[in-house]
Amino acid sequence: MIREDTASSPDLFSTKPGTISFAGGMPNLSVLPWEQIADDAHRMLLLGGATILQYTTPGISKGLARAIDSVMAASGVPADPRSVIPTAGSQMGLAAIAQSFAREGQVIACEAPTYPGALAAFRAAGARIVSIDITGGLTEESLAAQLDAAPERPALYYTNPNFHNPTGATHDRVSRELIAAACADRGVRIVEDDPYGLLSFDGEPTPVPFAELAPSTIYLGTFSKIFAPGLRIGWISAPEDVRARLAHVVESMTLSPAPLNHAIAAGFFALGDWKGLVADYRDTYRRQGAAMTRALAETFGDASGWTWNEPGGGFYVWLTHDDVSLDARDLLPMAATEGVSFVPGAFFSAQDDYRNCLRLCFSANSPDKTEEGIARLARALSARPVEVAP
Template sequence: MWTDVRPSPEMPQLFERGGDLISFAGGLPDLDLLPLKELSEQFARLTRIGGRIALQYSTPHVAKALVPAITDLMAREGGSTGAANLVPTAGSQMGLLALGLGLASPGETVLCQTPAYPGAATAFRTAGLRLHGAPEDAEGLDPQGLRETVARLRADGQQVRMLYCNPTFQNPTGATLSVERRHQLADAARELGLLIVEDNPYGLLGFDGTTVPALQGIDPENVVYLGTFSKVFAPGLRCGWIAAPEPVAERLRRTTEVMALSPSAFAQAALAAFHARGGWDSLIDAYRERYRERCGLMADALEAELGTEGPWRWQRPEGGFYLWLRHEGGADTGRFAHAAAERGVSFVPGSHFGLDGECGDRLRLCFSNVPRKRIPEGVARLAAALRGAEAGTGSAAGADLDADPGRRAA
């Protein structure tokens, strides 16, 4: 068995909180915007009136009442789906593992947009799949490069099954693939017999309210779409979905049933009730405005603390949760994580987003959940840690950190 010989995949430590720590690590939404009083009343009503059903086991299907809430969200980015195409998940992370287990065999290859979301890489590796970086150029995923890469890998005897991408406000870079490139990518994947996996947690969180057509809407018969309520509602309900061509959806239902036996009927009912009473507009608009403000505060603070002429480079994203910093001198940002932690601030070193050790000169900062007044303070702590760690390169602390990669995301 591959699990007997593969090392355990490592996930970054994202959600540590407490004390005086200012965390720029985990992609947590700002739940201060949730209408908690309204939700508590809705949840109480659901429990009182429908609890015997909502708290029971259910079938591996998206509840009929939840389908309009999902189709509403997907339609905002040009996607379309129906009940027969939907598979319930406990968030996109479960969906990623279900895809790896249900649509591929151990040893087959998945092309991944890089830098890659670590949860996707870990899920595919857990399913026994090989990972290979998808070719990119200055505009993002490169359709012609994709043709050449797939041809080369297949000539080497590899079975290339899927292309995984996060094309809108990508985690970790914040980049968005252009509409023209999306059409070109869809055409190339169809020519190659390559299934596209579109992971889209952030697509509705553009700061100015605009959206980009989802790949699923461009080619619904060759795209498997991963959706989640974690970023547009709340992650604690652990509720998401896969939208796939009907034969693929049926296969994935069998896989998810083995994984979880039953989706949460209560979570599905709660989300359906929220959507039916007021829709998504007010909450999504509030999230967009909050994250626009937080992103601006962080980018301004970085410019003030690190300057624009030093070794650190970044671009302001137009949506999503993250800023992606690169050190022009090639410094290993994993060495800086311990120094940052000692100053009470955390981030994710770029090595966690590489498939084979690349991106070590980069780091990801998340602004979505940090109180606005603490963002400048956190960036000041981070800048001091980065400057101090650069000045102390080769220190004993740095050597100890290199010897223990598990500490890099502390």
């Protein structure tokens, strides 16, 4: 059954005074070199004069192309500068892909649980979602069975393979090869959405990208999690056969890219220490993620019924309760009373699954705040008959 109303969005990005938010995937921008960025923006406005605040041609500037090229190279993704179409964040890339590929009723296979923005984009274009459950580990048989159970051959297979939103998991090489082979056998094109790949805590590269395993892959990148989401800059790296189609859709959505934002990113990635910034982000998230799982272990213990992942990168901890009758949505009012927020698991499902799960995002809060937030969460969750250590 496909439920249409599960995408109704919790308030992900509100920062209600006094509430500790584990809800939205917000970067901790305190690590940004603010003065340098402010100076650059000031200089660009003065030097760029009218052009930087004017409409511009829809293509990509040389400076931004170089910045994207560096990020793609660091991510190990094969990059042809001509393949890159700039977008206002990878969310817009998803919307453009949906609009280009999903005629009404078209099936799109989405790994489940999944990023709700992808579900929203695909559904807005009229697509039907088929969920590919990745929580139990993939085998060739389980993947084939799930893909072949679709009412028609999926047009696309959507994956977020590195430090996945919401589970924090990373597909190993074997799973990637399985997926790439299963999709190739069925003529299904992969969409690889990769906002978190550079944010491994140990700095080690993530396994081989789909863009290398399957040349028809459409790759989505973004500056949101490695620089700043408010600039709204992402990109689609598209194989030649679909490039013009996607470029036209993107152009119809924006008319013109945002030259000031592009210049700020291009300037920082050319002259600033962007690799140092990514290392600072990684360090910050490693400490914040460790504070969250430590606080969970100390507060919930082994007997609470909740289990969770130890993140190796990215932003997320995914909690699962062993009582499958639990619906984390019912816990939201208690959490609001305690002054803490999270996203219920069903929000990441096209079929109202994962109700006994919830997502906590550790990227926005210091270790101290995280500890306090987990104490509040424990009080909120103990308001139902679940054993939580005192």
